[in-house]
Amino acid sequence: MASIQLKTIKKSFGPVDVLKGIDIDIKDGEFVAFVGPSGCGKSTLLRLIAGLESITEGDLLIDETRMNDLSPKERGIAMVFQSYALYPHMSVYKNMAFGLSVAKKDKAQIKERVMNAARILQLEEYLDRYPRQLSGGQRQRVAIGRAIVRNPKVFLFDEPLSNLDAALRADMRVELARLHGDLKSTMIYVTHDQIEAMTLADKIVVLYDGMLQQVGTPLELYHQPANLFVAGFIGSPKMNLIKGKVIARDESGITLDIPHLKLGPVQFADAQRLEPGDDITLGIRPNDFSDKGGQAGELSGSVLLAERLGNETVVSIKAGDQIWTATIDGLNPVRLGDEITVTFDPQSIHLFDKDGKALERLNLSSLIHETLK
Amino acid sequence: MSHTHRARRHLSAGMIHAILLSYTLLALWPIFLVIINSFKSRKAIFRDPLALPNETSFSLIGFEKVLINSDFLLYFSNSLIVTVTALIISILIGAMAAWALSEYDFKGNTLLGLYLAIGIMIPIRLGSVSILNLVVSLDLANTLTALILVYIAQALPLIIFILSEFMRQIPTDLKEAARCDGVSEYKIFFQIILPLSRPALGTVAVFSMVPIWNDLWFPLILAPGEETRTITLGVQQFIGQYVTDWNSVLASLTLAILPILLLYLIFSRQLIRGITAGAVK
Numbered sequence: 001m002a003s004i005q006l007k008t009i010k011k012s013f014g015p016v017d018v019l020k021g022i023d024i025d026i027k028d029g030e031f032v033a034f035v036g037p038s039g040c041g042k043s044t045l046l047r048l049i050a051g052l053e054s055i056t057e058g059d060l061l062i063d064e065t066r067m068n069d070l071s072p073k074e075r076g077i078a079m080v081f082q083s084y085a086l087y088p089h090m091s092v093y094k095n096m097a098f099g100l101s102v103a104k105k106d107k108a109q110i111k112e113r114v115m116n117a118a119r120i121l122q123l124e125e126y127l128d129r130y131p132r133q134l135s136g137g138q139r140q141r142v143a144i145g146r147a148i149v150r151n152p153k154v155f156l157f158d159e160p161l162s163n164l165d166a167a168l169r170a171d172m173r174v175e176l177a178r179l180h181g182d183l184k185s186t187m188i189y190v191t192h193d194q195i196e197a198m199t200l201a202d203k204i205v206v207l208y209d210g211m212l213q214q215v216g217t218p219l220e221l222y223h224q225p226a227n228l229f230v231a232g233f234i235g236s237p238k239m240n241l242i243k244g245k246v247i248a249r250d251e252s253g254i255t256l257d258i259p260h261l262k263l264g265p266v267q268f269a270d271a272q273r274l275e276p277g278d279d280i281t282l283g284i285r286p287n288d289f290s291d292k293g294g295q296a297g298e299l300s301g302s303v304l305l306a307e308r309l310g311n312e313t314v315v316s317i318k319a320g321d322q323i324w325t326a327t328i329d330g331l332n333p334v335r336l337g338d339e340i341t342v343t344f345d346p347q348s349i350h351l352f353d354k355d356g357k358a359l360e361r362l363n364l365s366s367l368i369h370e371t372l373k
Numbered sequence: 374m375s376h377t378h379r380a381r382r383h384l385s386a387g388m389i390h391a392i393l394l395s396y397t398l399l400a401l402w403p404i405f406l407v408i409i410n411s412f413k414s415r416k417a418i419f420r421d422p423l424a425l426p427n428e429t430s431f432s433l434i435g436f437e438k439v440l441i442n443s444d445f446l447l448y449f450s451n452s453l454i455v456t457v458t459a460l461i462i463s464i465l466i467g468a469m470a471a472w473a474l475s476e477y478d479f480k481g482n483t484l485l486g487l488y489l490a491i492g493i494m495i496p497i498r499l500g501s502v503s504i505l506n507l508v509v510s511l512d513l514a515n516t517l518t519a520l521i522l523v524y525i526a527q528a529l530p531l532i533i534f535i536l537s538e539f540m541r542q543i544p545t546d547l548k549e550a551a552r553c554d555g556v557s558e559y560k561i562f563f564q565i566i567l568p569l570s571r572p573a574l575g576t577v578a579v580f581s582m583v584p585i586w587n588d589l590w591f592p593l594i595l596a597p598g599e600e601t602r603t604i605t606l607g608v609q610q611f612i613g614q615y616v617t618d619w620n621s622v623l624a625s626l627t628l629a630i631l632p633i634l635l636l637y638l639i640f641s642r643q644l645i646r647g648i649t650a651g652a653v654k
């Protein structure tokens with residue numbers, strides 16, 4: 001049980017600045033996911049919190065206490081590694097008990113805690129086995145068990161599922177969610193897989209290039225990405241991001257010039273930031289397009305690629321020299337080269353100014369909060 | 374196509390085996406000669422050195438002389454004490470040094486590592502005179518301690534070099550997981566790193582042990598006294614300027630093979646794992 005504050009945390013390896021001032025506030029019992037492309041500094045940030053790497057600048061507080069100079073064991077954290085990092089020469093039981101026996105805990109108590117963790121993780125039959133005799137999923141559970149027995153204030157996970165196959169990953173995701181529900185500890189979870197982040201986290205922290213891009217609930221990130229990076233990173237298939245210009249701005253909204261796109265004036269909360277002539281980027285999520293018609297926005301072009309997933313078909317549409325992605329009905333019989341028209345609700349578009357910063361969409365925050373309740 | 378390919382692979386595997394086998398035979402031949410002749414009478418040795426012992430030529434005279442009439446057992450235990458003690462100490466401190474060099478970033482790490490490894494290329498015997506002076510001024514001449522200290526120095530460079538390379542390959546996550554578990558650096562070393570380094574420890578044990586056991590030079594100059602002779606030095610007393618007591622020489626050599634063979638068998642399981650470790654996942 002612990003809250004965590006990161007205050008302008010910076011980290012350099014020699015001349016290389018890996019983290020460039022990170023501020024995050026994590027509440028007690030929250031499940032927070034750090035996401036970002038590989039190399040953006042997620043693991044480094046996690047290792048700073050764990051105490052495995054020294055903080056170059058800034059403060060780390062756990063439960064209001066400054067932790068910068070404390071060793072990992074004094075911070076009350078437990079970490080689960082991507083490689084599992086099980087001790088190969090110890091049985092499952094010993095792997096889980098090792099930390100406790102080193103801390104000179106009483107034998108009976110150790111046994112009780114290990115058995116309890118084994119029960120939670122369904123590892124009871126495997127206690128005498130060695131890590132090499134276990135499957136990937138079982139190893140990962142042992143690694144989690146090793147963290148649980150120590151009863152830490154904070155759990156840190158570094159891409160714990162990325163070595164597992166897809167089916168197992170989905171199972172483990174459910175188990176982790178259940179674990180968080182049971183233990184109610186603060187958990188920080190690093191992943192480059194946005195599905196893991198979206199499904200598990202109360203709060204997602206998006207990192208890119210050592211800088212914080214956005215912090216928010218999964219739905220906030222999806223519906224109101226703060227900038228172009230988050231817009232492109234969250235959501236699959238990726239959001240269409242197409243460059244254009246502002247033509248006019250009046251009380252009916254902003255009129256845009258986007259080649260081959262039919263779109264009336266659009267409204268944004270902070271539309272007054274834009275002036276006619278400004279460069280903008282327009283964003284539409286592929287699944288905001290529809291082939292059923294009946295919406296005000298329209299895009300026409302020829303089909304370049306149709307990926308049939310069954311429940312839907314992902315089409316690439318070539319309009320002029322732009323390529324758009326849209327998901328349409330799975331039974332639509334489009335073929336390569338066909339002309340197609342898809343429509344969208346003008347309310348569903350995202351707009352980014354020339355610096356890539358998003359404009360605030362209307363009526364959105366209430367929408368997100370409604371859904372969350 | 375795949376047939377010829379497979380045939381060629383069989384052929385080359387056969388060739389490799391043939392070469393290795395002939396090398397093994399070549400290497401074992403002198404040992405074989407020593408052992409068979411140690412069971413023969415003096416006359417039989419000279420009459421036909423290549424013959425196996427038979428009813429007429431069989432004789433245990435060499436072993437009798439060595440075991441009953443000489444201080445063989447004393448020499449033998451001297452050798453054993455020196456070899457085992459030097460091995461244990463050099464591996465222990467070598468492993469600790471290797472761990473420090475491979476794990477911790479400190480100023481002069483690389484330089485220190487190089488300095489420690491130089492001993493691999495420069496034979497310790499070049500320093501014999503200074504070592505002798507040192508031993509004499511420390512009043513350690515004619516003691517086993519002198520030999521043990523010198524052998525530790527002799528073995529350390531290779532041990533540190535091989536072990537630090539090996540320890541570098543132990544995944545960082547493992548050590549960090551232990552640190553998160555609240556395990557102290559000493560416990561990490563003794564309970565995780567050492568057990569995981571067993572293959573490399575076996576390798577360095579074998580490579581360090583053989584030259585120590587077989588050494589004649591340092592026993593001769595540092596501890597030639599009757600009480601501190603090692604087995605290789607002890608055997609020399611049977612080799613005279615005019616007559617050599619071949620029975621005794623061969624018998625003591627045969628006996629001298631035993632402990633090293635035993636130690637080798639103990640370490641070799643680790644050694645073979647050490648050589649092939651990482652070859653297959």
Ligand SMILES: Nc1ncnc2c1ncn2[C@@H]1O[C@H](COP(=O)(O)OP(=O)(O)O)[C@@H](O)[C@H]1O
Pocket residue numbers: 013016018036037038039040041042043044045
């Ligand atoms: N010990 C280190 N020394 C130097 N550079 C490092 C070290 N650890 C990480 N880096 C660099 O920091 C950046 C971020 O790494 P990391 O936090 O592992 O990224 P992520 O986990 O997001 O993939 C990378 O460019 C990496 O090369």
Ligand SMILES: [Mg+2]
Pocket residue numbers: 042043044159
């Ligand atoms: Mg990482």
